[in-house]
Structure formats: C-alpha cells, structure tokens
Amino acid sequence: MTDHQPVELVVLCGFLGSGKTTLLSEFLRQTQLRDTAVIVNEAGEIGIDGVLVAEDQEALDLRMLANGCVCCSLRSSLVTTVADLLDAPRPVGAPALRRVILETSGLSRPGPILASLADPELSSRGLRVSVISTLDAQSGGLRTEQFEDAAAQLAAAQKIVLTKIDLVDDATLAERVRQAQAINPLAEILFGRERAALVDAAFAPANENTLPIAEVAAANLSYSGSGFEHHRIHVLCGEAAPGISWENLSWWLDDLAGLAGEKLLRVKALVTVTDCEEPILIQGVGTTYGMPRRMLTQKNRPDVIIVITRDLSAAEISEHFAQSAVKLYPMAGVASSRLGHSSQISLSSRSFYASNDL
Numbered sequence: 001m002t003d004h005q006p007v008e009l010v011v012l013c014g015f016l017g018s019g020k021t022t023l024l025s026e027f028l029r030q031t032q033l034r035d036t037a038v039i040v041n042e043a044g045e046i047g048i049d050g051v052l053v054a055e056d057q058e059a060l061d062l063r064m065l066a067n068g069c070v071c072c073s074l075r076s077s078l079v080t081t082v083a084d085l086l087d088a089p090r091p092v093g094a095p096a097l098r099r100v101i102l103e104t105s106g107l108s109r110p111g112p113i114l115a116s117l118a119d120p121e122l123s124s125r126g127l128r129v130s131v132i133s134t135l136d137a138q139s140g141g142l143r144t145e146q147f148e149d150a151a152a153q154l155a156a157a158q159k160i161v162l163t164k165i166d167l168v169d170d171a172t173l174a175e176r177v178r179q180a181q182a183i184n185p186l187a188e189i190l191f192g193r194e195r196a197a198l199v200d201a202a203f204a205p206a207n208e209n210t211l212p213i214a215e216v217a218a219a220n221l222s223y224s225g226s227g228f229e230h231h232r233i234h235v236l237c238g239e240a241a242p243g244i245s246w247e248n249l250s251w252w253l254d255d256l257a258g259l260a261g262e263k264l265l266r267v268k269a270l271v272t273v274t275d276c277e278e279p280i281l282i283q284g285v286g287t288t289y290g291m292p293r294r295m296l297t298q299k300n301r302p303d304v305i306i307v308i309t310r311d312l313s314a315a316e317i318s319e320h321f322a323q324s325a326v327k328l329y330p331m332a333g334v335a336s337s338r339l340g341h342s343s344q345i346s347l348s349s350r351s352f353y354a355s356n357d358l
C-alpha cells in the first residue's frame, strides 16, 4: 500500500553555540529513529556536529553538507540531498520516512534555505517544511555582532526553543521569553524546565488547523509599553484596501520584498481577495514567499496581515508606497484596541503555548 503522508522537513536554526546539536541529539536519543533522517550542515570542513549527532545512533540515516553554508554555497546540494533521502528505498522492515531534520550552521539564514526547498525537484513531493530556532537563555543570543543572523533565524521560526534554561533563574528566563516574543510574536515559545518534555514539544508537528494569527501576535505583544519591544525589530500589522484583487496583493508583496530586502524577516497574512471566495494564507520568510493557500474552512474571517522587519519602520515603508494596496501600522500601537480583551493572555498561563500553526 502506498503511504501518502507528507514528510516533515524541520529546519533547525539557532545562533552559533545556542544548543542545536544538543537538542537534536537528545531528541534522537529519546525517539523512534527509523522514520527520521538527519542532514547536518557545517560551515567548516570537519564535521564535528555530525559526529556528535551520530554518536550511539548506528541506525540513523545521516547526511553531511560540510565546508560551506546551506543558505548560500550549498543550496543545490541541499535539494539533491533531500531528493535522495525521499527517493532512497527504505530498509527492509523500516517504516516510511516521516521526518527529515536539517541542522543548519549557526550563520545560516532560513529565507534562502526555504527558497531552495521550493525547487521544482522537491515541490511536487508534498514536503511540510517548518522552522525551529534555538535561543540561548543564558547569553540571550542577540548581541550586536550576531544580531542580524539571529533575528532572521528567530523571526522565521514557528517554534523558538529556549536552551540552557538550567543556567538561568526565573527572572532571566521570563525576560528571555519576552525578548523572543518581541522578535517573533507569531512563534510558539518553548521554555519548560522539564527537558524531556521541551525536546518532545520542539519536534512535535505543528498543528495546522488553528489560525489565531492576530490573537497570538497580540497576546505575545500584550506586554507592549513595558519596555521589552526591541528597538531594531518592527512588528507591523496591515490593512488591505477593500476589494483588493489577488494581482494587487501579490504586487504589494513583491514590492515589499524588493524595498525591504534583507530587512524583511517574516510575513504572515490571511486575506480575502476578489478573485476567490475563501481567504488566502500567505507565508513569507525573508523575501521568499511560500505557495499561497486557499483556506477552505476560514470563510468570512477578517483579514490579518502581520509583517516583521528589522531596521525598517512602518513609516519608512509608507514613504515609498504612498498609494499602496496595503497600509502598515506598528502592531504595538493597535494590537489591544483592535483585537480586544480575549487576546490578553498572561505570560504565566502559557508555559507551553497552545499550538498555533505558525
């Protein structure tokens, strides 16, 4: 019988030394490995991380992409490696391949990686791609010299996993959670002190059926005004012109990517356009947009547009787009007044957040 369940491709990001290999090794030690393959990318020639991941894991299908970065020089090798894994005959008695985990080098940006995975060679095979980013709770990982790469990784993530929690007190941990939320209010932040549960939650498939995009973002920004907003990260929400067509919306998305370039970190939008009865879900990481999806069960939902940028404010974007089909506003200013009380969830009640799809 043919197995049609899509393979999950988990892109594991996080700044140098933030705990990616440790998290992955722990997951592999505590899980049924036979449905999982791993690709490790290391910028250097000697694959230390690969050795660490493979330790005690004889059954693991492990591929190395060494001596280059998967978001720049090794993009075609990534496509070939993933295609090989999907095509490889399964060992006798082994279950179907369910999951491929790509551990990226600490300097990789997720946008170009996702763009590579949109290659026609792979796009017909129904991969479900998600991004996890680790954040070092001890150092915070947002120092100036690493800020741009770290911000791109954190803003792309569906899940941000705080690591080295054992080394910090509760007050520091709470501050790290707020920092992570300020950079990506759409992400599920995992920060439980029970390590095995944290590791499991990190790699559990995201729930695709819930769509509280704006509510989640607003809840995560409900501390706004308490000084936790990051001065270089802008979380914006947008309003599309009434009666917008798909063509106008896609022009706007392209213009935004063209204007912002590397400063565009994330787009998530659910918009009803004149050409289609159901709202369209658009996801962007960096300047790469995924395939738009018609959300058949979400008819009559109000539009939601959320954009995360670095060093680029709503006012600066508006200066370039005077007659824009979408107007952007800083989210912190409008979140509570537009989205109501239901979104004001306190931090303490959310140690493992209800799953949001992105």
Ligand SMILES: Nc1nc2c(ncn2[C@@H]2O[C@H](COP(=O)(O)OP(=O)(O)OP(=O)(O)O)[C@@H](O)[C@H]2O)c(=O)[nH]1
Pocket (backbone or CB within 6 Å): 014, 015, 016, 017, 018, 019, 020, 021, 022, 023, 049, 105, 106, 163, 164, 165, 166, 167
């Ligand atoms: N105490 C503690 N140490 C940790 C934790 N996670 C990682 N470390 C340590 O932090 C160091 C770096 O961890 P790695 O898992 O190698 O980090 P990485 O992100 O894979 O590093 P690169 O491959 O260099 O990007 C190692 O010495 C780990 O033992 C944690 O949760 N707690």
